[in-house]
Amino acid sequence: MADAVGRVTPLALVLLALLREGEMHTYEMVRLLRQRKADRLVALTHGTIYHTVARLERGGLIAETGTERDGNRPERTTYALTDAGAAAVPEWVRRELPAIDRPDRFRVALAEAHNLDRDEVLRLLGERRVALTASLEQHRAARASAAERGIHPQFLIEVHRQSALLHADIAWLDDAVEFVGNPDTVWGVADLPVTDRYLVQRAAARA
Incomplete structure (x- = not known):
């Protein structure tokens, strides 16, 4: 598989x-x-x-x-x-x-995350946050090391951008985890209102 x-x-x-x-x-x-x-x-x-x-x-x-x-x-x-x-x-x-x-x-x-159970999605997003945080720390350490070695900031602009993107991604991920974990958030196709399901719309169109 x-x-x-x-x-x-x-x-x-x-x-x-x-x-x-x-x-x-x-x-x-x-x-x-x-x-x-x-x-x-x-x-x-x-x-x-x-x-x-x-x-x-x-x-x-x-x-x-x-x-x-x-x-x-x-x-x-x-x-x-x-x-x-x-x-x-x-x-x-x-x-x-x-x-x-x-x-x-x-x-x-x-x-397509709604194809998994809510708890599993939260666990996987938690794993993603750990990986993102580790990557952010690596980029910060790389910038600090480069600065100590006298490398001019203009050569590190892409590293700076990636650090900013990682920081923003982590902030977004925290919001996403809160959204998915909220019991009021409808999760999974089976939990959708019947009128929103594709199969019901499809059956009605063919009736």
Whole structure:
């Protein structure tokens, strides 16, 4: 499983997480992801999505479940998660949420963190804070050492920027932990109001 999860790209993860809400065809995936503005996290083109769906099917993470026809449009193949695909989503998020060296993947993991239990997310974010704090201290120590050796500040401007970003990231993370840990914060798809669930909207549209 670890090797399979390691080959899952951010776009593939977004598609797998989407299929946790129910089976659907590729056109529906594109429409829903654009509606949810997922293009801020991953590139959404018909070509890349169709290619990724085909690769997920070859990898045994999704499977065809049938075809649908809407009016005079061509038949569309519907897909659903396999057991391996369903397991890949939380495993991918678990791996990427505490990692501080893959920022693009972290953004996707954060967006899909609701696929994990609240307590596990808080633990993983705690691990991330420890790693961020250690990195911040390393940058501060590096700047101090460079200054002692007489290195001019103009050569350390990037190190200074990274220290500021780490400091801001830690401050944001503390707010995020408070938000997730608040019992009033709705967490997980199962806890959403029924009217907000995709499957209910989908069923109503097809009724």
